[in-house]
Amino acid sequence: MTFENEVLVALCAVAVFILVVVAFHPRRPSSGHKQYRAHSRFDQTNSHTVVQFKPEEGKSAASDFSMVAAQLDSIMRAAFQKRRVMNVSEYRVFKAVEDEIAAVKKGHRAFAQTSLEEVLESPDRDAFHSINAKRVDILVVDKGGWPVFAVEYQGPGHYQGTAAARDAIKKEALRRAGVGYIEVTQEDGEDQVRLRIREQLGTGAPDPIVGRKNSLPAAVAAPSSAH
Numbered sequence: 001m002t003f004e005n006e007v008l009v010a011l012c013a014v015a016v017f018i019l020v021v022v023a024f025h026p027r028r029p030s031s032g033h034k035q036y037r038a039h040s041r042f043d044q045t046n047s048h049t050v051v052q053f054k055p056e057e058g059k060s061a062a063s064d065f066s067m068v069a070a071q072l073d074s075i076m077r078a079a080f081q082k083r084r085v086m087n088v089s090e091y092r093v094f095k096a097v098e099d100e101i102a103a104v105k106k107g108h109r110a111f112a113q114t115s116l117e118e119v120l121e122s123p124d125r126d127a128f129h130s131i132n133a134k135r136v137d138i139l140v141v142d143k144g145g146w147p148v149f150a151v152e153y154q155g156p157g158h159y160q161g162t163a164a165a166r167d168a169i170k171k172e173a174l175r176r177a178g179v180g181y182i183e184v185t186q187e188d189g190e191d192q193v194r195l196r197i198r199e200q201l202g203t204g205a206p207d208p209i210v211g212r213k214n215s216l217p218a219a220v221a222a223p224s225s226a227h
Helices: 003-024 061-077 088-104 127-129 163-176 190-201
Strands: 036-037 049-053 107-116 133-142 147-154 182-187
Touching: 036 088, 088 107, 088 133, 088 147, 088 190, 127 163, 147 190, 163 182, 182 190
Parallel strands: 147 182
Antiparallel strands: 036 049, 107 133, 133 147
């Protein structure tokens, strides 16, 4: 028996044991509701609003564990390959952001391909579901972990299909939450991009750098998937 098979058998045994324990463990009475706790980014008192939702019909701990076991089984049998997170142009923009936030020395950090589900929240479930699967190319947070601004790089052929509408949704949601937004195209000069970054950081115009390229290079990889 190979090592992978031994691991799979052990994991399945653990999953079966958990299912048996859950099945025979007495359940505590509950009120039939669960609470979803959310807070407003702009509430300075950090008070919380509690919204109640009914539990999903037919949902149980046993079915949750069964699903986890099935997912693990699928993972053990599948092959995975790493994907490129940024193309050359996106990386140049990311590097410019890193350079500028490092120069400010206020504890900002930059992240790539960040899901808006982790950046924004809303008491309106329909509105939240409209943005939770979308992501931004670059997100800058302050030293407290709060989002400051997002950067989107629009490469060649970006505006196809519903791309413009998706970008408008992200931009408006970020604006309503008080998060800045920068849109960069391959025609934008590096000085221009750095100026926009510094404006978001509140540090003014960039120092001129001799020999800097006037524009960002065109992407050499296939355009990013829709997000």
